[in-house]
Amino acid sequence: MDLESFLEDISPKIVNRGINYFENGAVENLVKISESEWRADVIGSEDYRVEITIDDGEIIDWYCTCPYDWGPVCKHVVAVLYEIEKAMNGNEINVHGKKSKKQKKAEKSQLEQFEEILKKVSKKDLAVFLKEFALDNEKFFSEFFIHFSDLIKTNKKENYKTWIKEIARSFSGRYGFIEYNESFPLFRQVDSLLRKAEKYFDENNTAEAIRICQAVIEEVPVIVQKMDDSAGFSSATMDWAFSLIHKNLSKIPPSEKDALLDYCLKEFFKSKYTGFGWENDFLSLMPHLISNLEQEKAFFxxxxxAQRKAGKGDSWSSTYKIVRLKRAKLDYFLITKRKEEATKFAEENIEHDEFRKFLIDEAIEKREFDRAKKLIHGGIDEAQKNNYPGLVQDYKSRLLEIARLEKNKDEVRKYAEELFYSSYFNFKFYDILKKTYSKDEWEDVVEDIIDEIKSRGRSGGSIGILAQVFIKEKYQDRLLKLLQEHSDDLHIVENYATHLKKAYPKELLKIYENAVRVYAQNTGRNFYEEIARVLKNMLKIEGGEKVVRKLVAEFKEKYPRRRAMMEILNKYFK
Known part of the structure; x- marks a missing residue:
């Protein structure tokens, strides 16, 4: 496992905290649960569960139940990775990069020992243990019950709803609230029910599968009212429940589809689904369940x-709801292949951009470009009147699309250049513009672009944009000069240095040297960790070792009273 490479781009602060957890023995219960999956608990002020997937030595996935969301990896994952490396190599790990030469004979993993016990224990003793353990452990009881529920003939949605309620109760605290770190294991159990529904669909037992999906759909919105689900697991579970039904519509018999439509028409109006957007899942499903005129009338x-309840559209939220409801009707016309009715309905609601865009797409598909342009210009006028610059840009990108289809070079240039500047320098439009010029023509055009970027000043982020232009055009000398001019800004240097490592190692180290010196004027452990990370990157540049040694010695002499800085420099650069 190439742990060092994986952690290279992680904040040094997080890496060091993870190392401290590892060194202090905070990682417990490390288990290899499959060929590629590992699981462990990290003990601290709160206990968290970490799951990591390693395939062929590559770390490909990880999850921690902690609420950390400031970066891709938390300190708990780092700690477990070091513990895994220790287990995989069968030796003690020196977290500063050196492994002990003495290899230990690998012991059996906990999973292997567990499997050995299972083979030897009697069926009677195992049954007694499971019963006693389940009665003392509500979470295990729920998971066990759901896993083996196939052995009980239920055929009742209420039974599934009761199980889901019991799952939620087993994860609830003293006052009935479910904390953040319980959200993942809770919904993992609920998802195990959906896996059963998936199995029932595969076996064409659609009635039982639908009952499970309905139970999940009805109970999750209730559970989420009393929990911290900032990680969004409830939405993922609801999405899965609805998508299982969508995916298996062709297997569902007509009578069950009729019953499912009646269910959706009633359930759709319940307030528990609003606020999460789950009412839209019913809107997406219902058009696929209609099979006769009576059902169509009931849907309309x-x-x-629902539109009357949403109001007259005075507020943004009510307008959004009305548009979504009207869109469901449009989708129904399209699903039933009634294109003329769909077009007429869209024209009747052209004041809403979603329907205007539908008509634009239709016109472009039919290559009715004049009609499409007229619709677009009408949309631009309305968007400008209502001060929606983003919408104006969307419409102009459609004009660019049409110009490219018509192979109108002048129009392509006009809109690509305009969109490049108005989109805060989206280089997608830069590339489109460039393709319309010959190599010789482009040399003059790109200079005009560079001048325009410079005229917008530093506050507009022109340094980064200029750097990107120089990189695209392979103007390495100009990129070097740009970094030299801004060598007092370490972040700018770091962002673009990689493009100069091979061509200008000596000059780049000089830039780095100045940038690090300026940055070292800041105080605080976070700044020192960043300095160490940059110095380590400098070691990868030809001639970098000498410059890094010089800077480390300089900082030790200049800032001897900065204990944290000395500690970090001594740790990484002995």
Missing amino acids: KALDL
């Missing part, structure tokens, strides 16, 4: 009633 009646 429900949409009209």
